[in-house]
Amino acid sequence: MSISTERAAWGSRLGFIFAAVGSAVGLGAIWKFPYVMGQNGGGAFLLVYFGCVMLIGIALLLAEMLLGRMSQRTATSAFRVLKGGAWPIVGMFQVLALYIIVSFYVVVGGWTLAYLVSALGGSVIPDSSDQAAGRFTAVISNPTQAIAYTLGFLALTAAVVIGGVEKGIERFSKFLMPALFILMLILMARVLTLPNAIEGLLYYITPDFSKITGQVLIDALGLTFFSLSLGCGMIVAYGSYLTQSHRLVSTSLWVALLASLSGLMAALIILPAVFAFGMNPNEGPGLTFITMPVIFGQMPFGDVFAVAFFALLLFAALTSAVSLLEGIVGYCMDDWRWSRAKASWLICAAVFALSIPNALSFGVWSAPLLGDKTFFDIMDYVAVNILMPAGGFAVAVFIGWVIWPKVRIELAEECNPLWQQVFRWICAVLAPVVIAVIWYTNL
Ligand code: PFF
Numbered sequence: 001m002s003i004s005t006e007r008a009a010w011g012s013r014l015g016f017i018f019a020a021v022g023s024a025v026g027l028g029a030i031w032k033f034p035y036v037m038g039q040n041g042g043g044a045f046l047l048v049y050f051g052c053v054m055l056i057g058i059a060l061l062l063a064e065m066l067l068g069r070m071s072q073r074t075a076t077s078a079f080r081v082l083k084g085g086a087w088p089i090v091g092m093f094q095v096l097a098l099y100i101i102v103s104f105y106v107v108v109g110g111w112t113l114a115y116l117v118s119a120l121g122g123s124v125i126p127d128s129s130d131q132a133a134g135r136f137t138a139v140i141s142n143p144t145q146a147i148a149y150t151l152g153f154l155a156l157t158a159a160v161v162i163g164g165v166e167k168g169i170e171r172f173s174k175f176l177m178p179a180l181f182i183l184m185l186i187l188m189a190r191v192l193t194l195p196n197a198i199e200g201l202l203y204y205i206t207p208d209f210s211k212i213t214g215q216v217l218i219d220a221l222g223l224t225f226f227s228l229s230l231g232c233g234m235i236v237a238y239g240s241y242l243t244q245s246h247r248l249v250s251t252s253l254w255v256a257l258l259a260s261l262s263g264l265m266a267a268l269i270i271l272p273a274v275f276a277f278g279m280n281p282n283e284g285p286g287l288t289f290i291t292m293p294v295i296f297g298q299m300p301f302g303d304v305f306a307v308a309f310f311a312l313l314l315f316a317a318l319t320s321a322v323s324l325l326e327g328i329v330g331y332c333m334d335d336w337r338w339s340r341a342k343a344s345w346l347i348c349a350a351v352f353a354l355s356i357p358n359a360l361s362f363g364v365w366s367a368p369l370l371g372d373k374t375f376f377d378i379m380d381y382v383a384v385n386i387l388m389p390a391g392g393f394a395v396a397v398f399i400g401w402v403i404w405p406k407v408r409i410e411l412a413e414e415c416n417p418l419w420q421q422v423f424r425w426i427c428a429v430l431a432p433v434v435i436a437v438i439w440y441t442n443l
Contacts, residue, residue: 009243015170016246017254019323020229020238022173024259025180026320027108028227030313031288033263034270036219038281041211042204042271046264048212048220053260056434057224059426060392061235061252063399068239069248070403070410074330075233078240082403090394094233095331097387099347101232102324103354104379106157109317110149110359111289113156114139116310124306125297129277132293136286141363150359153314154352157321161329162344166322173319180312184265187309190299191273200275201268214441221438222385227259229320231391234327249414269295285362285376325351354379393435400428 010016037045071078076091118124126132140146160169191197225231242248270291274281277294281287292309296302325347332343357365361376370378399407404424411420 010241010246013246013251016238016242017251018170018173018177019166020235020251020255021258022170022177022316022319023234023238023323024227024229024255024320025177025262026316027105027112027313028223028320029259029263030266030316031108031285032223032226034267034291035284035287036223037204037267038271038274038287039284040216040219041208042281043207044209044211045216045220046205046267047207048216049223050260052221052224052434053228053256056392056396056426056431057228057230057260058252058256059423060230060396060431061228061255062248062423063395063427064230064233064235065239065242065248065252066399066407066410067395068236069242069244069246070406071236072240074237074240074327074334076331077334078233078236079398082406083398087394087398087402090391090398091233091331093387094231094236094391095328097232097383097391098234098324098327099351099354100379100383100387101226102321102328103351104358104376104383105317105321105324106154106351106355107146107150107359107376108285109153109157109314109321110146110151111140112310112314112317113153114145114149115289115293116307116314119303119306119310122303124293124310125302126293129279129290129294132290133279133283133286135293136290137362139289140286140359141366143360143364146359146363147356150355151352153317153321154348154355156318157325158344158348160318160322161325162341164340166326169319169322172315176312176315179308180316181262181265183305183308183312184262184269187269187295187305188265191269191276191295194273194276194298197272197276200272203275204267204271204281214438217438218385218442221389221435222381223263225388225392226384227263228256229259229323231388231395232327233331233391234323236395237327237330238323247414249419389435389439393432396427396431396435400424400426400432404428 067078071081073081075094076088079087079091115124126135160166192201229235270288271281273291273295279291283290293306296306299305328347329340329343332338332347333340357375358379361374366374368374373381408420
């Protein structure tokens with residue numbers, strides 16, 4: 001389904017699940033999950049992440065879908081239709097989060113494009129892990145190249161949004177997303193049979209509770225929101241195209257399961273490999289891009305696997321980037337009455353402008369700006385660790401306290417009274433408390 005001004009509806013239940021999973025599964029799972037887990041010491045982080053997904057992630061997915069379906073509107077106007085007052089301001093912050101995220105997402109999308117190009121040229125497999133690291137630095141630190149690939153990825157995303165061909169993309173995603181899962185299973189089998197990989201695996205998944213610091217908590221919370229596309233109005237926008245016949249509870253469970261599972265699988269490929277190759281898990285945002293080519297070097301037909309992997313990753317990244325851009329375009333169309341074309345062009349220009357300092361953060365502008373954080377790190381931190389959880393906090397309070405009587409009626413058919421109460425309790429108390437406590441530990 002393409003999102004347009006008239007209120008269309010998702011053709012089928014599966015169509016919506018695929019679109020939501022397409023948005024959720026992307027660079028977050030394969031690029032972000034392994035390096036954030038590597039930076040935070042592994043098992044303990046994983047435990048906190050899954051705790052956050054189970055305790056608040058699934059409920060917030062449901063909350064955002066309900067907000068969209070009940071209002072039949074996107075972020076700001078959803079709050080306006082259901083309550084009004086100052087609530088629409090929450091939606092504006094959510095759109096700001098989308099804007100910041102998409103402007104660094106296209107940079108990493110650009111790296112993926114660069115790696116696909118070099119895989120197609122047969123030059124992605126390195127002789128050593130040092131060479132892999134050197135190549136990554138060469139790709140990202142060259143300003144012309146970094147900006148050109150960022151622009152290339154943004155142009156692909158824009159072409160889908162402006163051309164309104166989401167329907168076509170969705171049709172492809174029915175084949176390509178399962179293909180990505182299967183490829184990841186093959187990669188996992190290869191990596192786990194490398195010498196020392198199992199020790200690496202055990203090292204990473206054994207929880208060491210002494211490692212749970214404030215930083216681990218906030219990174220796990222941020223990754224929960226990022227990997228499930230929560231807290232930024234995106235699920236609300238997709239939910240606004242749902243009809244009463246859709247089962248929201250099971251959809252939330254599917255999205256949460258597939259998104260967190262794909263992150264876990266990526267981590268189970270990258271981190272044991274890092275261990276087996278004697279590399280550094282604390283590498284930061286380059287970890288996946290440095291490690292994967294070394295893994296392909298250990299496989300028969302490594303070149304072919306490399307092309308398949310980067311092509312599928314590019315596709316997964318594209319479906320997520322399209323949803324990010326759609327979220328902002330939908331807001332401008334709903335609230336400012338802009339045409340799709342005007343909104344798409346102006347927003348792409350604004351995204352490109354902000355993507356430049358992000359792209360240059362790994363080369364000419366790599367000097368830290370705040371503490372040890374570069375421009376890219378700051379954007380990532382503000383959007384993922386602050387704005388998204390803040391958006392989730394507001395949605396939880398809104399559903400749990402402000403419009404609960406309406407929500408209960410909406411849920412009556414799908415959920416028995418006990419689960420309704422559990423859901424309310426999570427929204428009204430648990431989610432706000434968890435988010436507040438994690439923020440507090442980081443002050
Ligand atoms: N969940 C996406 C990923 O993990 O790659 C990123 C994302 C997409 C976040 C869409 C937010 C969003 F609205």
